[in-house]
Amino acid sequence: MSMTDLYNITLMQGFAGLSLFSVLLLMGLGLAIIFGQMGVINMAHGEFMAIGAYTVYLSSVLAERFVPGFVQAYFPFAILLAFMVAFAVGWLAEWALIRHLYKRPLDTLLATWGLSLGMQQVFRSTFGPKEVSPTLPDWLMGSWSPSEGLDIPINGLFVMALTLLVTGLVMLALYRSSWGLKVRATVANRPMANATGINTRRTDRVTFAIGCGIAGIAGAAFTTIGSTGPTSGSLYIVDAFLVVTFGGAASLLGTVASAFGIAQTQSITEFFLDGSMARVLTLLTVVVILMIRPQGLFAARIRK
Amino acid sequence: MNNAFLTWFRTRGLFSWLALAVVLLVLFPLLLDSFRLGLVGKYMTYGFVAIGLVMLWGYGGVLSLGQGVFFGLGGYAMAMFLKLEASDPESTKIQSTPGIPDFMDWNQLTALPAWWEPFQYLPVALLGVIVVPTLLAFVIGYALFKRRVGGVYFAIITQAIALILTVLIIGQQGYTGGVNGITDLKTLLGWDIRTDSAKLVLYYVCAILLLLAILGCGWIQRSKLGTLLLAMRDKEDRVRFSGYDVAMFKTFVFCLSAMLAGIGGALFTLQVGFMSPSFVGIVPSIEMVIFAAVGGRMSLVGAVFGALLVNFGKTYFSESFPDLWLFLMAALFIGVVLAFPNGLAGLIDSHIKPWLARWRTAKAAAPMAPADPAPPPVPAAAAQPPEPSLPAHLAQEKT
Numbered sequence: 001m002s003m004t005d006l007y008n009i010t011l012m013q014g015f016a017g018l019s020l021f022s023v024l025l026l027m028g029l030g031l032a033i034i035f036g037q038m039g040v041i042n043m044a045h046g047e048f049m050a051i052g053a054y055t056v057y058l059s060s061v062l063a064e065r066f067v068p069g070f071v072q073a074y075f076p077f078a079i080l081l082a083f084m085v086a087f088a089v090g091w092l093a094e095w096a097l098i099r100h101l102y103k104r105p106l107d108t109l110l111a112t113w114g115l116s117l118g119m120q121q122v123f124r125s126t127f128g129p130k131e132v133s134p135t136l137p138d139w140l141m142g143s144w145s146p147s148e149g150l151d152i153p154i155n156g157l158f159v160m161a162l163t164l165l166v167t168g169l170v171m172l173a174l175y176r177s178s179w180g181l182k183v184r185a186t187v188a189n190r191p192m193a194n195a196t197g198i199n200t201r202r203t204d205r206v207t208f209a210i211g212c213g214i215a216g217i218a219g220a221a222f223t224t225i226g227s228t229g230p231t232s233g234s235l236y237i238v239d240a241f242l243v244v245t246f247g248g249a250a251s252l253l254g255t256v257a258s259a260f261g262i263a264q265t266q267s268i269t270e271f272f273l274d275g276s277m278a279r280v281l282t283l284l285t286v287v288v289i290l291m292i293r294p295q296g297l298f299a300a301r302i303r304k
Numbered sequence: 305m306n307n308a309f310l311t312w313f314r315t316r317g318l319f320s321w322l323a324l325a326v327v328l329l330v331l332f333p334l335l336l337d338s339f340r341l342g343l344v345g346k347y348m349t350y351g352f353v354a355i356g357l358v359m360l361w362g363y364g365g366v367l368s369l370g371q372g373v374f375f376g377l378g379g380y381a382m383a384m385f386l387k388l389e390a391s392d393p394e395s396t397k398i399q400s401t402p403g404i405p406d407f408m409d410w411n412q413l414t415a416l417p418a419w420w421e422p423f424q425y426l427p428v429a430l431l432g433v434i435v436v437p438t439l440l441a442f443v444i445g446y447a448l449f450k451r452r453v454g455g456v457y458f459a460i461i462t463q464a465i466a467l468i469l470t471v472l473i474i475g476q477q478g479y480t481g482g483v484n485g486i487t488d489l490k491t492l493l494g495w496d497i498r499t500d501s502a503k504l505v506l507y508y509v510c511a512i513l514l515l516l517a518i519l520g521c522g523w524i525q526r527s528k529l530g531t532l533l534l535a536m537r538d539k540e541d542r543v544r545f546s547g548y549d550v551a552m553f554k555t556f557v558f559c560l561s562a563m564l565a566g567i568g569g570a571l572f573t574l575q576v577g578f579m580s581p582s583f584v585g586i587v588p589s590i591e592m593v594i595f596a597a598v599g600g601r602m603s604l605v606g607a608v609f610g611a612l613l614v615n616f617g618k619t620y621f622s623e624s625f626p627d628l629w630l631f632l633m634a635a636l637f638i639g640v641v642l643a644f645p646n647g648l649a650g651l652i653d654s655h656i657k658p659w660l661a662r663w664r665t666a667k668a669a670a671p672m673a674p675a676d677p678a679p680p681p682v683p684a685a686a687a688q689p690p691e692p693s694l695p696a697h698l699a700q701e702k703t
Contacts (some may be wrong), residue, residue, distance in 0.1 A: 039456075039458075041456055041459075047344065069605070078495075089466040097638065097642075101641065101642075104453065104641075106367045106456065106458050106459065107456060107641040107645065108641075109369075109456070109459060110590075110593065110594070110597060110637050110640070110641050111365070111637060111638050111642065112636025113590055113637055114633070114634040114635070114636065114641075115634065115637075115638065117630045117631075117633050117634040118630065118631055118632075118634030118635075118638075119638065120474060120630060121627065121630035121631050121634070124627075124630075125627060195679075232512040234586070237586075238463060238464055238467045241460045241463070241464075242460070242464055245457060245460055245461075274475070276471050276474065276475025276476075277473075277475055279471050279475075280468055280471050280472045280475065283464055283467060283468045284468055285473070286464070287464050287465060287468065289454075290457075290461055291444075291448060291451070291461070292451075293449040294448070294451045294452075294453040294457060301373055
């Protein structure tokens with residue numbers, strides 16, 4: 001093995017880690033808002049991602065059937081649509097279910113688990129039990145090889161770029177917009193936020209819906225990597241929660257850092273061990289660190 | 305004397321226990337054929353988990369989403385013993401290495417792993433059923449409760465542990481049997497556990513152990529420890545400031561629930577004849593919570609009925625209307641949280657019991673009441689619906 005081979009392997013390995021990092025981060029972002037900021041345990045988070053994925057699938061089928069010329073360009077619009085659909089369903093879920101349970105976090109957990117089961121069955125009845133994947137535009141396929149022996153998959157790059165974009169937008173929205181100010185005020189001190197004239201109930205609903213919408217974007221992005229089945233949402237849920245908890249629940253920066261840490265640990269151990277052992281080792285590391293440092297990596301200082 | 309006995313009986317909630325005993329020990333064996341009775345026996349093993357959750361969640365206020373881990377560990381400890389007995393050199397002589405379990409042979413293992421060795425002996429295996437889950441619960445509980453992790457974070461971490469164990473079992477096929485689990489279990493010390501008569505014996509063993517476990521947990525609930533658990537659930541800091549070591553009490557109740565789940569798992573293996581990772585992971589673990597929630601998170605007997613009912617429903621619906629089952633399950637989860645947080649037992653306390661009491665007083669008033677010194681039972685739970693989650697004996701003291 002020559003030096004360039006080693007160099008290429010390191011580079012590709014690094015890219016695999018970064019790719020996993022963006023997947024985890026995209027998964028955790030919506031939850032960082034819903035669970036991290038609002039403290040709602042949304043066990044149906046994975047199903048909101050599945051909504052996004054199915055929306056993309058549906059738009060690809062529609063685009064193929066009715067406007068074949070549009071197939072190359074539908075994808076960005078489908079992502080936007082995925083956000084909107086997941087946003088709407090999230091809005092509905094908050095109105096019907098979550099708002100009654102803000103004071104009972106453990107019960108929220110059970111209720112949203114029930115919601116996730118119901119949604120899974122809806123997916124199964126509508127789209128069938130088989131896994132589906134949308135027809136991807138050509139520009140998302142294949143790989144990019146900047147030099148000999150170096151292959152970087154384009155869908156990985158795409159997810160990465162999307163993650164950067166969404167993370168930037170969320171940061172901007174949370175720390176520079178009036179909505180973000182309201183959210184942070186509500187998190188910090190609800191009665192006081194109410195007293196200053198913030199409609200905290202409305203803020204809650206919008207916040208929950210935006211978190212769900214971001215989950216929808218995540219699900220839409222993941223269609224470029226894998227296929228979607230009725231139960232694929234449930235595969236993500238533990239990872240998503242661990243990313244957010246490990247980062248320190250109320251800190252967005254912590255979510256980024258923990259997604260990075262978990263992804264790197266996973267991809268490096270995967271290089272030496274087989275996949276399942278690498279996963280066990282990574283999860284175990286996270287759990288042990290959480291046992292030693294329950295507040296997560298970045299503890300937010302909030303007066304309780 | 306008779307009335308004193310009755311009051312003693314009632315304050316300990318023994319009537320419902322007696323009802324459960326009659327149903328499990330007399331009614332079901334008489335009414336059901338051996339196949340259905342076997343199913344009930346299987347469901348009863350979930351009853352162990354459910355009463356563990358009543359202690360941990362209803363009384364301790366700690367929700368664990370990892371009870372499947374303990375159920376699985378108990379079940380696997382039992383299955384390992386049975387598997388070793390089933391794979392003696394004589395019956396496995398076609399393997400390339402006779403005398404080791406078949407799945408090890410398929411995975412090119414040539415010797416029994418060292419940590420399997422102790423499970424050749426029944427006492428060790430039985431000890432393992434109890435000790436392994438309890439020990440794991442102790443480590444997890446001690447580490448987390450000492451750092452005052454509770455509520456949501458505890459739930460998420462236990463859920464992650466359930467995932468870890470599942471991935472580990474599935475990944476280490478050669479040592480654990482992988483996704484198929486440990487199958488083809490035949491005999492227990494030479495006694496064939498697959499015959500109908502053996503199943504009946506196991507059913508009774510399971511039922512009696514379950515009833516004993518309920519008595520034991522009921523005893524804990526009425527002891528000072530039970531009161532402390534409730535106090536901790538409602539005002540943890542006050543209990544801590546009174547000088548109690550809150551973390552150790554929580555760890556204790558977590559260990560108790562793990563031990564019960566482990567026993568349930570072992571009995572499951574014995575009755576069903578195999579153990580697989582599909583009883584360990586996230587989904588079964590959270591389903592176990594719904595058993596307790598449907599039956600009533602404050603009622604031991606209710607939780608057992610919850611486990612039986614939900615599983616009956618699951619078997620029936622997933623056979624007859626597979627599409628409806630998940631919707632029904634979703635409705636159960638949401639309904640139990642929004643509409644009746646104390647489950648079936650709570651419904652009985654708030655609706656049936658007051659009605660019964662009214663009926664009884666009406667009957668006593670109409671014909672010149674014969675000396676009936678039994679105090680007109682105050683509908684304790686109905687009197688204070690905002691705080692319904694106090695057990696009967698404490699609620700009565702309050703009124």
